[in-house]
Amino acid sequence: MRYRTVLIEAALIAAAALDTFVNMWSDAPVSIALGVVACVVLPLRHRFPRTVFALTLPAALLEAALVAPFVALYVLSTRVRDRRWLAGCAVLFAIASAAPSPFDTEATSASDTLVYLAYGLATAAVPVLLGQLVLTRRELSRRIEEIEEAKEHERVLHAQAILAQERAQLAREMHDVVSHQVSLIAVQAGALQVASGEAATREAARTIRTLSVGTLEELRTMVTLLRASGATELSPQPTLADLRTLVGASGIEAKLIGEPAPTVGTPGQRAIYRTVQEALTNVRKHAPGAAATVELWHSGPHTGVTITNTRPPRPALPLPGAGQGLVGLHERACLLNGALESGPTEDGGYRVHMTLPLT
Template identity: 75%
Template structure:
């Protein structure tokens, strides 16, 4: 719309210019003026043709606006300065040459003056057009430089992140994995040397949990080292079908109720699994001797899990913890538009309940 208004205004200005300086009512002269004004409609798509069609009106009617605009458009769209100089020369000659329909005699000195005036007039649209073209090129170049700088910043940030991931992977492999491996070895030795069955069962549970933790740590180390590599293979994520094994190997007295074959999406299954995993881990750490009940349920378009444990039967050991487990579960619930509730029960136990939409 804006371009159409500009074109209409320029054509109107060209018509006014020719009408004011109209020298003759000869059909050829009038036709050249009409063609020159109409040619401005072609200046964006065919600037060379538009400029050529405006030259006759510059010669026959001393028109200024139409060839000026056409030459400016040509200068904006062309980088061939020799060609632009030739066009400017033609414009200047058309302006300086006496019109065949001009009644007054032309003096040679006046022709030189008109030529100088025409050269100056023709230089203006060429210089303006080249200035605009150069400005556009500079703007485009600046944008390209900014894009390159942004790309370099992204690459730099990725390089720093890769270094941090590599360092974290080394620490996990050299420290955490080593210590968990020692726990698994010591638990295996205890399992063999334990004098009674309860001790051997406890050692077996510790060894099983240590081996599982070691496998997860190795997977995390591989993922951290291969971050950003499209060929990195992700380990299979747990689903509700793995809950039975998780509850059985939790190392505490736990019971799973409900249907593990709930027809829910993979993100929901993973969130419910991690909720049970975190809740049972907290029971082992903070409620020694407590029993737990894991209940899977579905109510219409909502599915969830409730983990409830009884009060502890002995004091908890002062184990270190980051206190981020429930925070992470809350973030999972928020991402899936669900809810997480946790808190003590009336009998002194603790309950964690996550509910997630399944539609």
Template identity: 85%
Template sequence: MRYRTVLVEAGLIGAAALDTFVHMWSDAPVSIALGVLGCVVLPLRHRFPRAVFALTLPAALLEAALVAPFVALYVLATRSRDRRVLGVCAVLFALASAAPSPFDDEAVKPSDTAVYLAYGLATAAVPVLLGQLVLTRRELSQRIEEIQEAKEHERVLHAQAMLARERAQLAREMHDVVSHQVSLIAVQAGALQVAGPDPATREAARTIRTLSVGTLDELRTMVTLLRASGPTEPTPQPTLADLQQLVAASGIEAKLTGVPALPVGTPGQRAIYRTVQEALTNVRKHAPGASAAVELWQDGPYAGVTVTNTPPGRPALPLPGAGQGLVGLHERACLLNGTLESGPTEDGGYRVHMSLPLN
């Protein structure tokens, strides 16, 4: 890949140099210097597209060299959505290519200049349109990848919510049915232990009662675990310590503030992590160009996280989404006796607020 890049750069510089040499009107030092400058700065077009385009225009004005400004304008169009900037650059490209060179002694008719200007505008439209098509394709590919990641994430959240509901139902059945029946066995065994007709019967009743009490303790422990344990995943569970890495790798301008270590349990930490993950994913998908603020907070017996993003910097593409992410987060919060609120802000942004009890 590195050699391919070197060959492409060398080919573009060679084509620009050949174009400048072929269309050179005079041997004036300033003309030669500007032609060489327009070719030399081409490798910097990806880092400084506007500056490189500006440096290639003098060669087009003095010597009718079009390859260097054509390439620079194309790269600029792949990096910017500002139509005013692209329009101004296209007009400058057309004027530089149509204006008579000061080193050309031959007089040019105004009608010929108008024709050259029309051709120049048509030529300038080509790199602008090609660059915008490449930029649109790049953005679409990125959005499609984000949607696929979001769908997979929502599928996992839905599976986790279903598993949590099944666990809650199982815990209720064990508490309401099994524990009740074992409690009756323990009561009856206690009564038989007191009023048994012979020592052997009383000893057997005592053993049954002891086993029943132990079974009740184990059932209570299992019910507590089933109710407290959140959805499980095959991968290591994220915690609040992973939030900084999540925010840094979100692909948007985001900042993490607030209480660094909230006193919440492992299920609560997972819920907060997933809330931040889903909120930042929605910012990338629905608010391109926006920045986000992630705040961890604690207020009395409650703690949680608030994710707020600014209005989008550019229109979002109308791409489909499953729409189950916030639903899954709401279910996760309910399982922990918490709340989840989401909605637009007054300035056109969006806010997601999760609150969880500390006990």
């Protein structure tokens, strides 16, 4: 495109120079000088269209150049929307080209001058109309782009509105169903803790009630997030500093060992926390009575966590589950350019291993 522009620019300047050379029939130095000025200033017509047009008019008056003012008038009409102003410039061009030269020794009749003026007006109308056509086309192109941008913005707003409705509906379902059921669990556990005469039963009821209350708090935060259409962040965000509390309140025999890398970012800490949370929940559901070990580690450019539980001493009760917990952990690890591995161990237990990069 730039090569083509340079060629067109060179061709126009060459045509203007040739026209000036052909029309230099007069030996008047002023005529020659004005013709040269018209050719020299012509490359500046895009930056100073009005000035260049004004400098080329004297050359047309002295019949030293016609191509240069013609091109200057065309460029001027592509930059100016005021048509009355353009009409005045066209009339000036016609007068300058039709008026007899001061250095012309032959007399020109009035009728010939009027014919030349009409011819000049017709000639001046060509660059003006072409320039206005180009200007209109540019404005229409910009208007079409603005309309497309407005339509795209409207589509985005429509999609956001639909997403907000779905989030609000999901928040209502979570609040009406899940929150109600968990609240009943907490109430029943509290009643059992008060009414039971066995210490082990009271301790189990206390653990159930504590877990239920914590689940309700996280559920309320999630409902608030959904109702806000994603405009707020989960608060507070779990970090590795909360792992010891999580392990201690898991309701199973579990221990936390090892240390993570000191440079783990907030997303990585959250991923490790959720992995430990899901793994301990699975141990409690699917391996009753088993002991678990949570090991934090870091090696070179990687860090992570390994959760391993022993073989359960008794079979698990049939509990509902969609198997989406580990799938969600795998997706979370992939989002952080990490990996998640899970599977049974040789002694009948289970192992969950997450690896995350430190960068």
